[in-house]
Amino acid sequence: MPIIEVENLVKKFGSFVANDNLTFSVEAGEIYGFLGANGAGKTTAMKILCGLSSPTSGKVMVAGYDVAKQSEMVKQRIGYMSQRFSLFEDLSVWENFQFFGGIYGLSKAKIKERTSELLGRLGLESEKNQILGSLPLGWKQKLAFSVSIIHQPSIVFLDEPTGGVDPITRRQFWEIIYETASQGITVFVTTHYMDEAEYCQRVSIMADGRIVALDTPANLKAKYNAANIEEVFLKIARN
Amino acid sequence: MPTNISIQASHITKRYGDKLALDDISFDVKKGELFGFIGPDGAGKTTLFRIITTLLLPDNGSLLVEGLDSDKDYVKLRKILGYMPGRFSLYQDLTVEENLRFFAGIFHTTPEANYELVKDIYSHIEPFKKRKAGKLSGGMKQKLALSCALIHKPEVLVLDEPTTGVDAVSRIEFWEMLDKLRMSGITIIVSTPYMDEASRCDRVALIQNGKIMSIDTPDAIRRNYGRALWAVKADDIYNLLTDLRLFKATRTAFPFGEHIHLSLTSDSVTPSEIASYLKDTGHRNVQITRIEPSIEDCFMEMMQKV
Amino acid sequence: MRGFIIKEFYHIFRDIRSMVVLFGMPVIQVLLFGFALSTEVKNAPVAIIDHSNDQVTRAITSKLLSSGFFILADQVPGEDHIEEVFRHGKVKEVIIFESDFATKLEKDRQAGIQVIADASDPNTANLLVSYTSAIVSDYQQEYLKGMSLPVTVKTETQMMYNPALKSIFMFVPGVITILLMLITAMMTSISIAKENEMGTMEILLVSPMRPIQIIAGKVLPYVLLAFVNALIILLLSYFVLGMPVKGNLLLLLAESLLFIVMALSLGIFISTVSKSQQMAMMLSMFALMLPTILLSGFIFPIENMPLPLQVISNLMPPRWFIIIVKSIMIKGLGFHYIWKETLIIAGMALFFIALSIKKFKVRLG
Numbered sequence: 001m002p003i004i005e006v007e008n009l010v011k012k013f014g015s016f017v018a019n020d021n022l023t024f025s026v027e028a029g030e031i032y033g034f035l036g037a038n039g040a041g042k043t044t045a046m047k048i049l050c051g052l053s054s055p056t057s058g059k060v061m062v063a064g065y066d067v068a069k070q071s072e073m074v075k076q077r078i079g080y081m082s083q084r085f086s087l088f089e090d091l092s093v094w095e096n097f098q099f100f101g102g103i104y105g106l107s108k109a110k111i112k113e114r115t116s117e118l119l120g121r122l123g124l125e126s127e128k129n130q131i132l133g134s135l136p137l138g139w140k141q142k143l144a145f146s147v148s149i150i151h152q153p154s155i156v157f158l159d160e161p162t163g164g165v166d167p168i169t170r171r172q173f174w175e176i177i178y179e180t181a182s183q184g185i186t187v188f189v190t191t192h193y194m195d196e197a198e199y200c201q202r203v204s205i206m207a208d209g210r211i212v213a214l215d216t217p218a219n220l221k222a223k224y225n226a227a228n229i230e231e232v233f234l235k236i237a238r239n
Numbered sequence: 240m241p242t243n244i245s246i247q248a249s250h251i252t253k254r255y256g257d258k259l260a261l262d263d264i265s266f267d268v269k270k271g272e273l274f275g276f277i278g279p280d281g282a283g284k285t286t287l288f289r290i291i292t293t294l295l296l297p298d299n300g301s302l303l304v305e306g307l308d309s310d311k312d313y314v315k316l317r318k319i320l321g322y323m324p325g326r327f328s329l330y331q332d333l334t335v336e337e338n339l340r341f342f343a344g345i346f347h348t349t350p351e352a353n354y355e356l357v358k359d360i361y362s363h364i365e366p367f368k369k370r371k372a373g374k375l376s377g378g379m380k381q382k383l384a385l386s387c388a389l390i391h392k393p394e395v396l397v398l399d400e401p402t403t404g405v406d407a408v409s410r411i412e413f414w415e416m417l418d419k420l421r422m423s424g425i426t427i428i429v430s431t432p433y434m435d436e437a438s439r440c441d442r443v444a445l446i447q448n449g450k451i452m453s454i455d456t457p458d459a460i461r462r463n464y465g466r467a468l469w470a471v472k473a474d475d476i477y478n479l480l481t482d483l484r485l486f487k488a489t490r491t492a493f494p495f496g497e498h499i500h501l502s503l504t505s506d507s508v509t510p511s512e513i514a515s516y517l518k519d520t521g522h523r524n525v526q527i528t529r530i531e532p533s534i535e536d537c538f539m540e541m542m543q544k545v
Numbered sequence: 546m547r548g549f550i551i552k553e554f555y556h557i558f559r560d561i562r563s564m565v566v567l568f569g570m571p572v573i574q575v576l577l578f579g580f581a582l583s584t585e586v587k588n589a590p591v592a593i594i595d596h597s598n599d600q601v602t603r604a605i606t607s608k609l610l611s612s613g614f615f616i617l618a619d620q621v622p623g624e625d626h627i628e629e630v631f632r633h634g635k636v637k638e639v640i641i642f643e644s645d646f647a648t649k650l651e652k653d654r655q656a657g658i659q660v661i662a663d664a665s666d667p668n669t670a671n672l673l674v675s676y677t678s679a680i681v682s683d684y685q686q687e688y689l690k691g692m693s694l695p696v697t698v699k700t701e702t703q704m705m706y707n708p709a710l711k712s713i714f715m716f717v718p719g720v721i722t723i724l725l726m727l728i729t730a731m732m733t734s735i736s737i738a739k740e741n742e743m744g745t746m747e748i749l750l751v752s753p754m755r756p757i758q759i760i761a762g763k764v765l766p767y768v769l770l771a772f773v774n775a776l777i778i779l780l781l782s783y784f785v786l787g788m789p790v791k792g793n794l795l796l797l798l799a800e801s802l803l804f805i806v807m808a809l810s811l812g813i814f815i816s817t818v819s820k821s822q823q824m825a826m827m828l829s830m831f832a833l834m835l836p837t838i839l840l841s842g843f844i845f846p847i848e849n850m851p852l853p854l855q856v857i858s859n860l861m862p863p864r865w866f867i868i869i870v871k872s873i874m875i876k877g878l879g880f881h882y883i884w885k886e887t888l889i890i891a892g893m894a895l896f897f898i899a900l901s902i903k904k905f906k907v908r909l910g
Contacts, residue, residue, distance in 0.1 A: 037406040038377030137281045164280030164403065164432045166447065167539050171493050178477050193433075194407055198496035199476070217497065228496055230407055237408040292751045294909040313907070314753070322751040328744030332559045333552065344548030345752045387748075 036206030138169030321393030331373030791877030
């Protein structure tokens with residue numbers, strides 16, 4: 001059953017068409033890679049899916065709710081993390097979890113339970129009372145991801161989650177993504193690292209506001225006769 | 240200082256409070272070289288580049304650029320530097336043309352005087368010269384920023400993470416531009432978190448936690464990996480990774496796209512042994528190939544040694 | 546340098562927000578203070594208890610009532626009823642002439658008038674009392690003239706130069722001061738902080754430009770704009786609000802220019818200690834605006850402040866500039882009356898310029 005269903009989504013800013021008739025769906029529990037060049041319309045589409053912006057026309061259902069009419073319901077069911085927005089640097093790890101858990105209306109007991117569960121998975125329990133700003137970037141990114149799924153959303157949106165992260169942490173991050181997906185949380189992710197696109201079950205590539213390719217990484221490589229997704233990406237972008 | 244050296248850094252240390260941003264860094268960059276600093280965010284690249292551009296003073300150590308001391312001769316040094324900071328730092332509310340003219344102006348020159356040098360790059364964005372810089376796409380902004388950094392014909396060009404946050408196509412185009420610039424004899428130092436860009440440089444320094452782990456040509460760094468590396472592929476990549484980690488001879492196993500890069504504790508283990516292990520654990524369509532390590536493999540190898 | 550200034554004008558003219566602040570604000574502020582916030586009181590109901598009812602008290606009463614500030618309210622039968630009429634709010638002020646007023650004035654050269662005002666609205670009460678005493682002393686002067694006796698010294702100096710008691714005259718110098726302070730200090734500090742925030746300052750520093758050139762390039766456009774602003778405010782005050790310029794206009798403009806330079810150097814100083822545009826904005830608001838309004842004597846008379854605040858008010862540049870503007874515009878005084886204030890502002894300007902050049906870093910961090 002699809003957890004994200006997008007039909008003929010159009011978003012215009014004045015005469016500029018940012019999203020030109022997008023149609024795609026994402027299955028529950030899937031890791032879906034959302035690729036595209038700068039300015040191709042990824043961010044616009046992502047904002048619409050998260051209920052932050054409404055479509056000019058078309059139907060967008062996320063976790064069973066219409067984003068145009070029930071954006072508040074959508075926001076309850078999704079998690080969001082980006083490279084730019086992460087956590088409060090001047091709060092401790094625990095205070096960050098407490099704050100974001102509170103935003104989603106979790107009870108004190110529930111926040112405690114989820115925090116120890118998520119920190120346990122990262123092996124960062126002993127850093128619970130550390131001020132976030134003092135931790136290495138890679139840890140912060142992992143913590144930001146954990147916070148984004150503290151309320152056990154149906155879907156988590158990750159906007160370039162691994163930008164600038166060191167190669168080992170980057171891989172550990174993807175292992176966490178896999179684990180999360182195996183628990184049934186759908187992962188919707190953008191990235192500039194083309195090797196990471198291979199970790200997704202399906203990827204779509206956007207260009208000029210349209211989705212020009214959507215398939216499994218293996219099928220895309222076969223179709224474009226390419227050795228890896230980077231080549232696919234270049235072939236598409238240069239046409 | 241030998242005449243063929245452009246930048247000479249010795250024992251540079253920089254602290255922010257308790258945090259050691261740069262830890263005893265020394266390196267030389269030759270004249271006309273394209274030299275890359277490769278490392279993740281927080282490795283100290285920006286701090287180092289700000290020291291090179293005289294914007295910061297090191298706590299310890301000295302830095303000479305074209306024979307000029309970054310502390311004492313900073314006024315002279317600033318005249319021969321071209322600098323493109325990490326963030327897009329042009330005036331968003333000025334047009335493409337106005338930005339170029341302004342940056343030429345503060346170096347007491349005009350866009351016309353040095354047009355030859357920037358022609359290749361600027362010609363891509365010249366059709367949009369009346370457009371505000373804030374309205375350009377990521378790739379075009381980058382070209383404009385590079386043009387502005389070059390317009391006064393600097394001897395040393397310092398580019399701090401020019402390709403961060405830029406899509407794969409624009410990144411490739413950017414490196415093609417640097418390739419051409421190299422022909423003009425200008426010394427270029429560039430930093431990037433993207434390991435795959437290392438191969439575009441003459442020499443690279445791998446930097447992590449304020450320390451340089453290795454300085455060499457990309458080829459030499461790869462040759463020094465020191466052991467056999469295997470690319471393993473199978474249908475279920477996630478289970479492949481967890482199963483390979485349990486394999487008795489596994490030293491490291493890291494996902495690389497659709498492959499797992501595997502290094503072993505002993506060179507005597509053969510691919511067929513790996514294959515039969517994976518067959519026993521139920522993997523299908525297993526492919527094992529010996530590969531040359533990439534810079535990223537080497538980087539992770541060195542990270543684990545530290 | 547030329548290119549730098551041109552660029553700065555592009556920034557200003559292309560940003561609608563700064564255009565509004567620069568040119569919309571002066572007009573709005575002057576008109577706001579001029580009309581809406583006028584503290585003039587007209588036709589305040591007043592009760593008069595005249596125990597004497599002779600020619601002098603009648604003359605004073607008719608002078609009071611013909612001034613336009615007062616109208617005669619209900620009769621109050623006697624002192625016992627004063628509280629009652631105040632409580633009903635029908636009367637704002639009660640004036641009581643003692644008995645045998647004219648006789649006492651002639652014999653003892655002294656007679657008493659008691660003024661009781663409803664101080665539940667202290668500002669109005671204050672104004673009414675000072676209107677009353679001004680009118681009474683006015684009468685006193687006329688009366689004494691006929692008797693060829695030495696003129697009594699007035700205590701209410703404020704009234705002397707503003708006989709019509711127009712509050713607008715009090716406000717315009719303050720408004721000019723605040724606007725010049727706000728526009729110059731805030732706008733420059735924000736525009737420099739913006740370069741820091743956008744990362745363009747890095748490039749400017751890594752260029753052969755010297756700090757003094759960067760500062761001058763950022764500041765000169767604002768000197769010009771602030772000066773144009775000062776002209777706009779003066780024109781508005783003169784033509785729309787009927788504010789006189791009794792003294793030398795050139796002197797006034799020169800003093801304004803000096804004050805602008807002072808405010809600019811303060812703005813640069815603020816920008817050197819603030820990391821972001823927001824911080825520059827907050828600092829300008831709290832470090833400049835509020836003290837300017839509260840401590841410069843613009844709204845609250847300095848004489849009425851507790852001593853520590855009086856001392857602090859000496860450090861407020863606007864305090865001195867308000868004196869200068871009032872002296873030139875309203876009193877028509879020349880430079881030799883205000884050289885002290887001028888010197889103080891010049892000194893402050895030099896201090897802040899020196900400080901900001903010292904604080905302006907040729908490097909980051």
